[in-house]
Amino acid sequence: xxxxxxxxxxxxxxxxxxxxxxxxxxxxxxxxxxxxxxxxxxxxxxxxxxxxxxxxxxxxxxxxxxxxxxxxxxxxxxxxxxxxxxxxxxxxxxxxxxxxxxxxxxxxxxxxxxxxxxxxxxxxxxxxxxxxxxxxxxxxxxxxxxxxxxxxxxxxxxxxxxxxxxxxx
Amino acid sequence: xxxxxxxxxxxxxxxxxxxxxxxxxxxxxxxxxxxxxxxxxxxxxxxxxxxxxxxxxxxxxxxxxxxxxxxxxxxxxxxxxxxxxxxxxxxxxxxxxxxxxxxxxxxxxxxxxxxxxxxxxxxxxxxxxxxxxxxxxxxxxxxxxxxxxxxxxxxxxxxxxxxxxxxxxxxxxxxxxxxxxxxxxxxxxxxxxxxxxxxxxxxxxxxxxxxxxxxxxxxxxxxxxxxxxxxxxxxxxxxxxxxxxxxxxxxxxxxxxxxxxxxxxxxxxxxxxxxxxxxxxxxxxxxxxxxxxxxxxxxxxxxxxxxxxxxxxxxxxxxxxxxxxxxxxxxxxxxxxxxxxxxxxxxxxxxxxxxxxxxxxxxxxxxxxxxxxxxxxxxxxxxxxxxxxxxxxxxxxxxxxxxxxxxxxxxxxxxxxxxxxxxxxxxxxxxxxxxxxxxxxxxxxxxxxxxxxxxxxxxxxxxxxxxxxxxxxxxxxxxxxxxxxxxxxxxxxxxxxxxxxxxxxxxxxxxxxxxxxxxxxxxxxxxxxxxxxxxxxxxxxxxxxxxxxxxxxxxxxxxxxxxxxxxxxxxxxxxxxxxxxxxxxxxxxxxxxxxxxxxxxxxxxxxxxxxxxxxxxxxxxxxxxxx
Numbered sequence: 146x147x148x149x150x151x152x153x154x155x156x157x158x159x160x161x162x163x164x165x166x167x168x169x170x171x172x173x174x175x176x177x178x179x180x181x182x183x184x185x186x187x188x189x190x191x192x193x194x195x196x197x198x199x200x201x202x203x204x205x206x207x208x209x210x211x212x213x214x215x216x217x218x219x220x221x222x223x224x225x226x227x228x229x230x231x232x233x234x235x236x237x238x239x240x241x242x243x244x245x246x247x248x249x250x251x252x253x254x255x256x257x258x259x260x261x262x263x264x265x266x267x268x269x270x271x272x273x274x275x276x277x278x279x280x281x282x283x284x285x286x287x288x289x290x291x292x293x294x295x296x297x298x299x300x301x302x303x304x305x306x307x308x309x310x311x312x313x314x
Numbered sequence: 315x316x317x318x319x320x321x322x323x324x325x326x327x328x329x330x331x332x333x334x335x336x337x338x339x340x341x342x343x344x345x346x347x348x349x350x351x352x353x354x355x356x357x358x359x360x361x362x363x364x365x366x367x368x369x370x371x372x373x374x375x376x377x378x379x380x381x382x383x384x385x386x387x388x389x390x391x392x393x394x395x396x397x398x399x400x401x402x403x404x405x406x407x408x409x410x411x412x413x414x415x416x417x418x419x420x421x422x423x424x425x426x427x428x429x430x431x432x433x434x435x436x437x438x439x440x441x442x443x444x445x446x447x448x449x450x451x452x453x454x455x456x457x458x459x460x461x462x463x464x465x466x467x468x469x470x471x472x473x474x475x476x477x478x479x480x481x482x483x484x485x486x487x488x489x490x491x492x493x494x495x496x497x498x499x500x501x502x503x504x505x506x507x508x509x510x511x512x513x514x515x516x517x518x519x520x521x522x523x524x525x526x527x528x529x530x531x532x533x534x535x536x537x538x539x540x541x542x543x544x545x546x547x548x549x550x551x552x553x554x555x556x557x558x559x560x561x562x563x564x565x566x567x568x569x570x571x572x573x574x575x576x577x578x579x580x581x582x583x584x585x586x587x588x589x590x591x592x593x594x595x596x597x598x599x600x601x602x603x604x605x606x607x608x609x610x611x612x613x614x615x616x617x618x619x620x621x622x623x624x625x626x627x628x629x630x631x632x633x634x635x636x637x638x639x640x641x642x643x644x645x646x647x648x649x650x651x652x653x654x655x656x657x658x659x660x661x662x663x664x665x666x667x668x669x670x671x672x673x674x675x676x677x678x679x680x681x682x683x684x685x686x687x688x689x690x691x692x693x694x695x696x697x698x699x700x701x702x703x704x705x706x707x708x709x710x711x712x713x714x715x716x717x718x719x720x721x722x723x724x725x726x727x728x729x730x731x732x733x734x735x736x737x738x739x740x741x742x743x744x745x746x747x748x749x750x751x752x753x754x755x756x757x758x759x760x761x762x763x764x765x766x767x768x769x770x771x772x773x774x775x776x777x778x779x780x781x782x783x784x785x786x787x788x789x790x791x792x793x794x795x796x797x798x799x800x801x802x803x804x805x806x807x808x809x810x811x812x813x814x815x816x817x818x819x820x821x822x823x824x825x826x827x828x829x830x831x832x833x834x835x836x837x838x839x840x841x842x843x844x845x846x847x848x849x850x851x852x853x854x855x856x857x858x859x860x861x862x863x864x865x866x867x868x869x870x871x872x873x874x875x876x877x878x879x880x881x882x883x884x885x886x887x888x889x890x891x892x893x894x895x896x897x898x899x900x901x902x903x904x905x906x907x908x909x910x911x912x913x914x915x916x917x918x919x920x921x922x923x924x925x926x927x928x929x930x931x932x933x934x935x936x937x938x939x940x941x
Contacts, residue, residue: 173641174624178583205642212643212800213624215583231545232740232776233702235790269627269794271584272548274702275362275399275709284586286365 155183156194169199173209177216186217222257222264224303226250227281231270237277238291243267245293246280249300262304316603318611320489323480330481336409337470342452346433348410353388353430356406358469360395360552361587363402367419368392371403374422384430394468394556397710398456401441406469411452414439444706444728459725461688462712463696464512464549464672468556473591476598479559485604487678488566492612495678497527497571504674506682508694513539513630513667514745514771515847516693516760522664525654526572529662534574536565537658537665539635540581540588543627544743545794547774549698550668552710554581554588557672558595562605562618564671567678569616572664577618580635583625592620627744627798631846632657632665634800645802646846667772669698689715693759697770703740703777704731716757719749723777734779738862742771744791744798745851747858748784767858769851783880784863785870789817791855799848806849809840813856821881825871834860879940882925889916889929892937899929899938 162179166172176195177187184191187210196203210216228234228243247253250263257264273279276288280296287299317323336354357363357372372392379385396404401415412435414425421439428436440449441456462468471478479485491500505520526534538561542550554561565577581589596618599605607615621639628634629644636658638644657663673695677685686694693715699722702708706728713722719739723729730736738748741758747768749756756762760770778787792814801807813836816829837853844850860867869877876884889899889908893915900908900916905924910916915937918929930938 171639171641174638175622178622178624208643209641212645213626215623215625232743232774232790233546233700233708235545236703236776236778236782236787268584268625269543270545270548272361272551273365273399274546274548274700275402276365277702277708279365286361288362288365 158183159191159194160198163195163198170201173199173201173206174213177206177210181216186220188218188220220257220261223262224283225264225266226300227266227268227271228254229269229271229273229277229279229281230267231274231277233270233274234278239278242278242280242290242296245296246300249293249297263300315601318603320493320610323485323489323610326477327480327483327486330477333478334471334481338411339409342411343409345407345410345412345429345435348407349430349433350387351409353410354408355388355390356393356408356469356472357390358394358396358402358404359392359473359587360399360402360468360555361548362395362399363404364587366403368403370419371405371417371422374419375426378422378426379430382426382431384426388430391472392474393471394473395465395552395710396469397460397465397552397712398454398707399709400707413441413452413454415441456707456709456711456726456728459717459721460712461696461714463676463685463688464553464669464698465556465710465712466676467560468552471557473556473558474594476559476595476602476604479557483675483679484559485563487675488563488570488604489610490678491567491570492610492614497573500567500571500678501527503678503682507677507685508682508689508692509670509673509677509685510693510760511667512669512673512697512772514544514742514769516770519666519670522654522666523568523572525652526662526664529655531662533576533661534572535658535661535663536568536572536574536577537632537635537639537663538565538577538579538671539630539632539665539667540579540585541623541630541635542582542585542668542772543630543798544745544772544774546702546743546776547700547772549700549710549773551585551588553668553672553698554585555591558588558592559599560672560675561592561668562595562599564666564674565618566605566609566614566616567674568664568666568671570614572662574664575615575617577616578621578639578658579618580621580623580629580639583622589620589622596620626800627794628800628846628848631848634846635665636663643800645800646848648845669773690757690759692761697758697773699773699775701727701775701777703775704734704779704782705729705777706731715759718755718757720754722758722775723754727777730777730779734781736777737780737782738778738784740768740776740778740787740855741774742769742851742854743774744794745769745847745854746771746774747854748778748787748862749858750862767861768854781878781880783821783876783878784859784866785817785821785876786878786880788856788859789814789821792817792852795848795852799852803843803845803849805840805843806845806852809836809844810849810852812836813840813853817856820867820870821876822883823870823874823881825867827871830860830867830871875941885925885940886920887918887923887925887927887929887938887940889918890937890939891915892935894935894937896934898932898934902928902932904928 192206193203196206279288375390406413501524509519510516626644629638631646634644634646653663696712698712740748795810796814799806819825837857895913907919907922
């Protein structure tokens with residue numbers, strides 16, 4: 146990635162966002178949320194950029210990034226699959242669901258597929274306990290996931306057409 | 315349109331009250347009588363129903379009504395949570411008050427034809443009583459023992475329209491506080507009501523307001539704690555999604571009372587729908603002059619800002635939350651000083667939970683005595699519980715304090731799923747404990763739950779049956795606290811990790827009786843020496859399960875078995891002589907450890923068995939046993 150100024154340069158977009166805030170250091174978490182939206186994740190370089198911009202030590206930025214589970218320092222897949230590990234889902238078989246997805250995607254929770262297409266994570270309760278066990282793909286909630294075939298069907302919706310089983314390339 | 319006076323607000327209410335007249339009247343008219351009259355269809359837009367396509371139902375309804383030429387006469391609105399999440403998506407038709415359950419977008423044409431054209435309810439989508447098989451159109455048994463105060467407007471009004479809120483007495487309590495009460499008299503009313511913090515602590519709200527009010531300062535803050543991190547609790551989210559204005563109104567009242575001109579709502583970033591509705595509500599309140607400068611021409615100015623959490627459970631603790639708003643790591647600090655003395659940016663700060671706030675406007679309007687008349691001696695009013703787990707009617711229920719677990723789980727919740735046996739109810743999330751059968755008839759309030767080794771917490775209520783292993787559940791919660799411990803104090807950071815290791819050892823069949831003593835001793839030490847509520851309550855799931863389900867721990871440690879059949883390392887699968895040699899198990903075994911000739915009984919190689927249970931699931935002859 147080059148750092149030349151262009152309307153699409155995410156660093157410039159981030160700077161514009163920060164400049165528009167009434168106060169800066171107190172808004173570090175909001176700034177990090179915004180940066181993660183722009184970059185997809187929060188690598189060292191972005192953290193240092195924010196630290197310099199706010200005139201605070203980069204250790205402080207790192208401290209905040211590493212504290213909150215919402216922030217990630219690793220690139221995520223194109224589609225993020227989150228399995229709900231809240232108690233209601235847990236007692237209704239979330240562990241099995243997690244294992245099934247791990248099997249179907251061939252990765253462990255916290256990892257990203259080699260082609261960068263899927264990331265798998267877990268989260269705590271999204272409040273759809275009536276549909277337990279549930280998972281969320283890119284913010285869309287899917288519930289009552291008991292049968293491996295249903296899970297496969299949902300994941301297939303997010304695969305590139307060529308990668309779907311039974312589709313000729 | 316900016317409301318300039320209290321009269322403006324009253325006029326607006328009078329104008330729009332007609333909207334509400336037909337909703338949930340005590341004497342609903344029949345479907346045929348409602349024919350030709352203006353009607354409203356309220357479709358649940360809560361998280362659960364949203365996930366099962368309720369927005370598509372709204373679209374389909376609008377399109378179908380348009381096609382049938384009924385769009386003028388029948389209005390379709392999206393509301394907040396109805397509470398009966400098990401049967402979602404739900405929709406209700408007014409003024410005939412018919413409730414339809416488990417509706418899917420493809421039911422819409424038939425529903426419109428039957429209900430709105432033919433004038434009779436569509437029977438197959440009505441609630442069916444599991445015992446009598448009778449179809450019930452309104453006044454469902456699920457709601458019989460409930461009393462909705464905090465959830466009063468959820469499912470009754472559209473959360474995205476301030477006029478609907480104003481029509482149900484919205485912002486009237488604010489007007490009363492601004493023009494007919496002093497801050498001191500507001501504090502008296504709240505103290506008199508006996509309202510206590512609904513986020514878990516149970517601290518008297520009136521006292522909190524008074525302390526913040528009495529501390530000398532040039533500035534004070536009010537914070538709404540919407541960082542609902544307790545896994546399995548979703549009442550705060552539902553209130554924000556279903557009735558955001560009631561929280562804004564309560565924050566205005568609190569702000570005026572304690573002398574704050576700025577409020578913050580600290581909300582989880584994982585709640586996009588709640589954030590969206592709050593943003594709409596704040597924008598509308600500003601448009602109508604109910605937020606901003608000189609509200610209703612009084613000298614009171616107030617603004618509300620949303621602050622996003624970033625996924626840290628400990629931020630539900632008020633000092634940690636304050637640090638997070640300040641843009642730093644959300645670590646708790648030692649109290650005192652309490653936030654009421656030195657909170658956000660060193661100023662006196664009052665932190666109230668969403669559900670607590672939702673109770674404020676009705677208390678102001680109906681009086682402290684009214685609220686104090688509900689509930690038990692020390693716990694007043696109602697409590698919202700997120701009923702989930704192995705219960706038939708999963709959902710959001712609001713009951714008076716002092717209701718028993720049996721009433722909640724069996725009367726409202728409809729009993730245990732698949733006719734299994736009740737084993738325990740878990741309240742208070744990772745800070746609470748498991749309550750066994752013998753306490754089913756204990757009236758629930760703050761004190762009684764603590765007395766039986768659990769706590770109210772934010773109101774998550776997870777029901778467990780015979781197939782849940784209590785040791786594994788304790789391990790689940792400890793995994794959570796280990797993950798969420800912020801690391802500030804050693805007792806919690808290291809202690810919870812040790813507890814988790816011992817539990818893992820026990821579930822793997824490597825535990826000893828010394829481990830059990832160690833769990834208890836360590837657990838009590840962590841409770842005594844942790845800095846904040848997270849650590850002080852983290853051992854509760856272990857201590858309560860050891861107290862009430864000691865035999866399960868002993869089974870794991872001494873007999874090396876898991877009675878519920880959950881802990882994999884302690885399980886063994888065997889093929890009995892019922893085996894017909896169909897080979898299905900061998901074909902499905904991922905480890906390839908089942909051998910045998912066709913039509914002959916098969917054998918599992920125990921050394922290589924992964925204990926995945928695939929064979930048991932596939933066997934059509936019940937020939938495989940797990941023990």
